[in-house]
Amino acid sequence: MKHLISTAVLILLISAFGCSDQKDYGNFVEGLSYLDKRPVRIEIEDGKIKSVVSIKRLSDPGSNIYISPGLIDNQVNGFMGVSFVDTRDELTHEGISLITTSLWEKGVTSYFPTLTTNDHQIYLKNLALLAAAKEDPVLLGSIPGFHLEGPYISPVDGFRGAHPLIHVRKPDWEEFMELYEASKENILQISLAPEVEGAMDFIRKCSDIKSVVGLAHHNGTTEEITGAIDLGARLAIHLGNGLANTINRHRNPLWAQLADDRMSIGMICDGIHLLPEQIRVFYRAKGPERIIMTSDVSALGGMPVGKYLNDIGDTLEITPEGAIIYPAQQVLAGSAQDLSTGVGHVMEVTGCSLAEAIRMASTNAARLYGLDDRGELKPGMRADIILFTMEDFNMDIKKTIVAGETVYSTLD
Numbered sequence: 001m002k003h004l005i006s007t008a009v010l011i012l013l014i015s016a017f018g019c020s021d022q023k024d025y026g027n028f029v030e031g032l033s034y035l036d037k038r039p040v041r042i043e044i045e046d047g048k049i050k051s052v053v054s055i056k057r058l059s060d061p062g063s064n065i066y067i068s069p070g071l072i073d074n075q076v077n078g079f080m081g082v083s084f085v086d087t088r089d090e091l092t093h094e095g096i097s098l099i100t101t102s103l104w105e106k107g108v109t110s111y112f113p114t115l116t117t118n119d120h121q122i123y124l125k126n127l128a129l130l131a132a133a134k135e136d137p138v139l140l141g142s143i144p145g146f147h148l149e150g151p152y153i154s155p156v157d158g159f160r161g162a163h164p165l166i167h168v169r170k171p172d173w174e175e176f177m178e179l180y181e182a183s184k185e186n187i188l189q190i191s192l193a194p195e196v197e198g199a200m201d202f203i204r205k206c207s208d209i210k211s212v213v214g215l216a217h218h219n220g221t222t223e224e225i226t227g228a229i230d231l232g233a234r235l236a237i238h239l240g241n242g243l244a245n246t247i248n249r250h251r252n253p254l255w256a257q258l259a260d261d262r263m264s265i266g267m268i269c270d271g272i273h274l275l276p277e278q279i280r281v282f283y284r285a286k287g288p289e290r291i292i293m294t295s296d297v298s299a300l301g302g303m304p305v306g307k308y309l310n311d312i313g314d315t316l317e318i319t320p321e322g323a324i325i326y327p328a329q330q331v332l333a334g335s336a337q338d339l340s341t342g343v344g345h346v347m348e349v350t351g352c353s354l355a356e357a358i359r360m361a362s363t364n365a366a367r368l369y370g371l372d373d374r375g376e377l378k379p380g381m382r383a384d385i386i387l388f389t390m391e392d393f394n395m396d397i398k399k400t401i402v403a404g405e406t407v408y409s410t411l412d
């Protein structure tokens, strides 16, 4: 851990000093557009996109490098050994920086630190830390806000997932307002179960603030789900996960959330959390306009294969296949893959285009959360741009530009 954090500091120093000559004033970047695979040149000025122009051919005509907006991940629980809800109380600014700079290397230019069900005091401390990190100029605005997943979820085994029962509670607006204040009003999403006592009142109140309501870890009836959507709930969190293994074939939360066009769905496309046929069916039901791909990546994301002790002393294992399992119960314990894995996987199993995959991994999230300055390559938007190859459905990030600054590059 100590070693990781010193690495983070080093990365920060490199990005702070190494990029000082790359303000990208009047800079250009080229690639094959993710929309139609035609060559484009983008001019960057003062951290924003100044122009996007079609060109006859790239400067290197043999290049197979695509260009697209940076990925936006609304659900990052941690990465590189750092957790946003470490019960040992060890989250630090350096840890947040390490996650941010490591995600840049994966093409993720914006992400929502996600705090799962936990103790009130840890929430307060970590939200305050995150609110400070959000304003850190070195992190270039890559954290637009935070996602609170829980603690107002189902206490029932299976639906609760890996959220600790001891911290699950009923919706409490006063408590939430304390957390919202600690976050400096930056909780952009609150995800809860619609069937728990007080949930409907809570959702109604959320319409007064800028938080999007997601439904997560629940066993809501069709009436409860529809009622929540009527009151403004807009996203089914990681559909198909956070659900008990044994459910009623008719009366379960999947159908109502899939059937209602007002609701978008979050989908974990790491190749492990959902079967290919599930992804195909979800994609057909919702279409690329109502899917937000999410990594749900855990603190063990980005770490090598092996066994690790988590913060409460349980042994977790990253398998060679890339799954994180809790061997004692043989269940999944979060995802090990960042969002770039999902882009290739969703294309492979649904046959969707690169344009649709990027829409699901960037544009849709920006629109849902009102982040009007990102998620597309258009003049006036933040210059959050990635260059990458796509071979055998493997997205390989070559260069990442955040707010006009090159923060990662394997190119000359």
Ligand SMILES: [Zn+2]
Pocket (backbone or CB within 6 Å): 149, 161, 216, 217, 238, 242
């Ligand atoms: Zn979850």
